[in-house]
Amino acid sequence: MTAVLLYDPKGARYQRNLLGLTVQDRLERSLLRDGAGSVQHISAHSFVNGPVLLVPSTLVGTSQSLKALVHGRGCAKFEIGGAPVLRLDSMHSIPTNALNDLESWIQDGPFPVATVDGELINITNKATAKEATTFLLRSLRKAEDGLISRSLNRPMSLFTTRILAQTPITPNQWTVFTAILGVIGCLVMAQGGFWALTLGAFLIHMSSVFDGCDGELARLKFQYSKVGEWLDTICDDIVNSSLMLGLGLGIAATTGQEFYATMGITAVILNLSHAVVVYYYLYTQTGTGYALDFKWWFESETNNAKGLSENSGLLSTLMMMVRRDFFVFAFFVLCALNVPQIALWLGFIGALGMFTLSTVQTLIIPVRRRSRNRRHILNDAE
Template sequence: MVSHPIRQALVLAHARVDGVPAAALRTGGIPHLVRVLLTLKRRDVRRVWVVAAGPDDRARLEAMLADDPRLDALEIRFVEAPADANRADALAAANGRLRGDFFLVEADRVFALTVLDDLLVAPLDGVTLAVATGDHPRVDGPNLPWSVRDGKIHPGRRPAERTPVPPARYAGLATCDDTFLEVVAEMRDATDPFSAAVEHLAKLGCARAIVAGPRAFSIRLETKADLRRAEDALLDSLRKPDVDGPIARTINRNVSLALTRRLMHLPVPPNAVTVFNLFIALAAGATAAFATPATPWLLGVGAVLWQVASMLDGTDGELARLKFQTSKAGEWLDTVVDDLGRVAFFLGVGHGTATVFQAPLYWNLMLVTVAIQIALNVAAYRKLLEMGAGSHLALAWTEDREDGGPKGPIARFFARIEFMARRDYYIFMFMVVTLLGFVKVAIVCTFLTTLIVLGHDVLRPRKPREARVLQPILLRDE
């Protein structure tokens, strides 16, 4: 594993698409070079050398980065390569400018942050390439002209009698030390100096390969179709399979991503989407509150509006992550808005149900439910403030287990309750039960579930969700 962080990067921005620098294209609503730099910044890179093809491209890219406060923490230096530069020319232009270890990134690619993570857990000695094996649909690149065994690159192809393995493809990202640029310069007379340099280091045992994981992507921008594929991959990377409930995975996330696709190229700030979603939730509560014996269907309309708010709830966070506009203030705004929307709907549906059925019991049940949930939220807010987080997702009742689910009947019972208490699940089920005409059942179930959640939180308070530790993944010969 890398024993120290990599603080610098070399970005090759020489490639062009239809006469335009690929780094100047907009991907996911922001200039692609900005996306590359902010992605590197997320992994603690502080100094970046950008190689542009000629003075015109350099001026265009420099102007594109000007006055972007998100880049203030980065020291960005530009280097000019010839206007018709290829990869070898771009590397030659940077030779002698970097010392020590660095990321090597080709800026004509849209790539996943997980690819950098894979590189960070690799041994750093010479050069380590990020590659994909087999028929990986989201990693573009030519097949490598070497064999790869046990995570190391070996010169020459594998013998024919050996069991064949799928060829590996270079994903356009690597970690290197400064000797790699020197070796590339020495190989300038080769047909492909980059490949020749890797092969030379491989003979010295200093060339490795890290295989990209199944959710990784590295898509080369050569056509408009590639740009569409890249944005599809960026949007898909916004899914949260570890925390999304079943309704969120199958319904809500698909709806929110569809809206995010339409908003990402518009100047719509994520916080504006959050506030808009609050109005939908308030409208849901108000609609349900106005239900009368003559208009009981307003309870169903309110429940449907609340489900609409739930489906759109992910859009603000998706926009923020896609366009690098995340902030603690925005995270807290989203959390508080979700909680306010829930309180508004519970009060509205409780009042409306009591009016429709002339039964104050349901209003009282919702009042108690809201009081308990406010108390739970206050306790959660205190923990989040101590953690420096702003989302309920930072807390968990159950610990991640490698040997399966929770053990024992009580633990399994609380796991079921936690599942039912997931926001996406209970909002959807509340809507379904209400539309079927059983809103009183939905209110009673909500009240009982809230009581159980309160008991669980008292007996076993929520704790910070543990971050996952990165593990190296090496290409193997078996």
């Protein structure tokens, strides 16, 4: 694996804070994430075996660009904002006297010049720091974002994450906060009446908006974990179920018809039953707690929940409509239009549909697994 040695270019200010981490700390964590064997600050006593990458300590880059540098082969020089990066097959190529001014030695050396895909910025002043901040936040967007998340929620969550990154708040703490906000919204809805239903639905929508911040914060400050994935997924399901309960109780309190409360309670049971199937699949099949890693039996290997935003067709449209960002916003709009009954019916139908699919999933998957194992046995016998 390639070892990375960091050097300080002229006028380096690598202790500058960039979204909660110093530039050098962010660079070190990014390089290790993207496959570097080791990362250390170069000194007269530095020595590593094998390929080495000399990188200015003021560099910030996307995962794509850093992976290209780390996993590349052969000697090559990359000019990045005046501070060069050099890839060598061995540290033996570096003369001892060059350690005092690596930047000049790299720039003046007869090394083949190459380019790298992706964004790389050398932080030298406020302007470049601002540019790096912008592209780091932009990199937090996800290709699988739903319609509402992409156009409405994500811009608001990124603005919030930019502020949160400067605080000691952790992603898991923020996950719990957004869940509490959502449950409060459900309690407000349960009081009944137009304003309670609308305000409660708005609070739940804002909970959905802020829910994106925990993942953004985790990726931005390298605080992601399996526990965080599961906490986020479970809290989302708690709020989703509370939404149906609060909606049913609120409409029942408004109209005096207990039928709506029964609908809400039934939807909660259906939602939780579906969640159990999802949790089991994630735990046994993917090893993650990320809900979008769940894959239905009728989806291809590339057309799961993560890829639906890039595909078209009736199935994709229906699956996008049951995405949390979409239905939470739709429920808020319906409550604001004073037709919460439509929201409850849609939620109930959606819960029933997901429960039905989950039930089929529990029957299909074991049969497919046994069939696949049988084919493997027959192939081995041949």
